[in-house]
Amino acid sequence: MHAFHRHKRPVLITLLIAVAVIVVGIIIYLVLSSISANQSQQERLVEQNDITRSLDVSYPVFKIEKVDTQLEAFAKKQSDAFAAKIRDSQYDPRNKLVLSFAVPHIGDRTISVVFEKSEKIAEKEPALSRHILNFDVTSGKRLSFKDLFRPHTDARGVLAAVLHDFFDTNQSAELNDEQLGKLRDLNLDSIRDFLLYEDAIMLYINPKDMANVKATQPIAIKKEVLAAILNDSYAVADPAHKPDSEMKPAYAINTMPRPAPRPVSQAGRIALTFDDGPSEHTNRLLDVLAQHQSKATFYVLGHLAHRHSGELRRMVQEGHEIGNHTWLHANLTHLSTAQLEHEIGDTQRVIQEVTGYTPRTIRPPYGATNDTVRAFSAGYGLHEVLWSVDPKDWQVHDSTYVYNQIMATAAEGQVILLHDIYGSSVDAAIRAIADLKARGFQFVTVSELFGY
Numbered sequence: 001m002h003a004f005h006r007h008k009r010p011v012l013i014t015l016l017i018a019v020a021v022i023v024v025g026i027i028i029y030l031v032l033s034s035i036s037a038n039q040s041q042q043e044r045l046v047e048q049n050d051i052t053r054s055l056d057v058s059y060p061v062f063k064i065e066k067v068d069t070q071l072e073a074f075a076k077k078q079s080d081a082f083a084a085k086i087r088d089s090q091y092d093p094r095n096k097l098v099l100s101f102a103v104p105h106i107g108d109r110t111i112s113v114v115f116e117k118s119e120k121i122a123e124k125e126p127a128l129s130r131h132i133l134n135f136d137v138t139s140g141k142r143l144s145f146k147d148l149f150r151p152h153t154d155a156r157g158v159l160a161a162v163l164h165d166f167f168d169t170n171q172s173a174e175l176n177d178e179q180l181g182k183l184r185d186l187n188l189d190s191i192r193d194f195l196l197y198e199d200a201i202m203l204y205i206n207p208k209d210m211a212n213v214k215a216t217q218p219i220a221i222k223k224e225v226l227a228a229i230l231n232d233s234y235a236v237a238d239p240a241h242k243p244d245s246e247m248k249p250a251y252a253i254n255t256m257p258r259p260a261p262r263p264v265s266q267a268g269r270i271a272l273t274f275d276d277g278p279s280e281h282t283n284r285l286l287d288v289l290a291q292h293q294s295k296a297t298f299y300v301l302g303h304l305a306h307r308h309s310g311e312l313r314r315m316v317q318e319g320h321e322i323g324n325h326t327w328l329h330a331n332l333t334h335l336s337t338a339q340l341e342h343e344i345g346d347t348q349r350v351i352q353e354v355t356g357y358t359p360r361t362i363r364p365p366y367g368a369t370n371d372t373v374r375a376f377s378a379g380y381g382l383h384e385v386l387w388s389v390d391p392k393d394w395q396v397h398d399s400t401y402v403y404n405q406i407m408a409t410a411a412e413g414q415v416i417l418l419h420d421i422y423g424s425s426v427d428a429a430i431r432a433i434a435d436l437k438a439r440g441f442q443f444v445t446v447s448e449l450f451g452y
């Protein structure tokens with residue numbers, strides 16, 4: 001009896017332990033499978049017709065259907081392309097396609113996968129290549145480099161300026177003036193390979209030779225440096241679900257470029273012009289112009305002169321130029337002499353009446369002019385002034401966009417067309433005036449620029 005009982009108990013305990021092990025196993029499985037959506041698993045592509053076992057193709061699986069489908073399709077495509085290449089020598093045991101991958105970043109917003117491909121066909125040397133695929137987690141969309149940027153921003157110009165300024169001051173890179181110039185002409189389409197990390201974007205270019213896509217170097221740029229142009233989803237930090245694999249950039253751009261202020265003589269003079277006003281936004285623009293001892297030209301409409309007489313008088317007192325922009329924003333090329341007399345003549349007279357100042361320049365609305373208009377204007381002693389830079393602020397009411405346009409095109413002798421009737425344009429000008437002054441530019445009126 002005694003012995004019998006002693007024998008029975010271990011069986012029961014073993015059974016209980018077995019049940020416990022199974023329960024714990026299930027719990028561990030459930031926990032792991034809930035995590036694994038944020039991790040990746042490896043899948044191997046097995047082709048039925050891989051007779052000589054020439055394929056070693058693997059790809060990650062994230063349990064995000066849209067992403068996984070594309071990764072599998074990518075692996076399949078490589079395998080199919082290889083199969084087509086070895087069609088005539090498919091029994092050659094030297095044939096080998098190896099597709100391996102690494103996952104540098106898995107975040108809430110983006111996933112980046114780097115494939116390394118080695119393709120060996122018969123006696124030929126193996127061909128090595130790298131393929132980087134980036135995905136938006138929410139949409140499952142595979143991202144092109146252009147997808148990272150907000151529409152209506154000068155992404156190309158800003159990125160070019162960031163890279164140019166970085167390599168201009170980075171002695172170790174040893175870029176000459178011609179190479180720096182090419183960097184400034186950077187085309188977003190020329191950037192094929194890039195990676196998204198938690199707080200940086202790595203792009204692969206050859207800074208010395210943008211056309212060379214083979215000898216590229218990894219260049220990491222902090223997301224905050226590009227915050228003005230990146231889409232919101234890609235501008236914010238994207239915490240990684242596993243530590244980002246070590247980032248090994250050849251160059252790391254961690255701060256906004258801050259070019260040393262240059263002497264006035266080196267930067268140049270710019271004429272900022274503001275059309276169609278004055279408006280309720282004009283005074284804060286005048287405040288900032290005064291603060292930076294800068295002058296501008298205002299092409300005002302005659303019919304607004306009495307309503308905004310305060311702004312007009314202030315312009316004259318503070319040394320700005322007032323120009324004639326017609327009474328009601330007319331297309332002057334369609335008008336009779338009597339109508340020209342009203343549009344141009346009455347505008348001259350009302351400005352004189354309100355400010356005591358006589359305009360010396362006219363900007364025909366829409367830039368529409370002809371010999372008749374020019375001859376009529378000359379009768380009032382008016383020089384015709386158009387513009388050399390149109391940041392399209394009348395079309396895009398986005399101050400960052402307009403600011404970037406101004407910054408990208410600022411150069412000696414430019415006449416920049418803006419409109420002080422839009423708050424976004426005035427905001428953009430206010431930012432640009434401070435930043436271009438810091439770079440050594442001088443803001444002058446058009447008559448000063450052209451010597452009228």
Ligand code: ZN
Pocket residue numbers: 275276325329365366
């Ligand atoms: Zn206008």
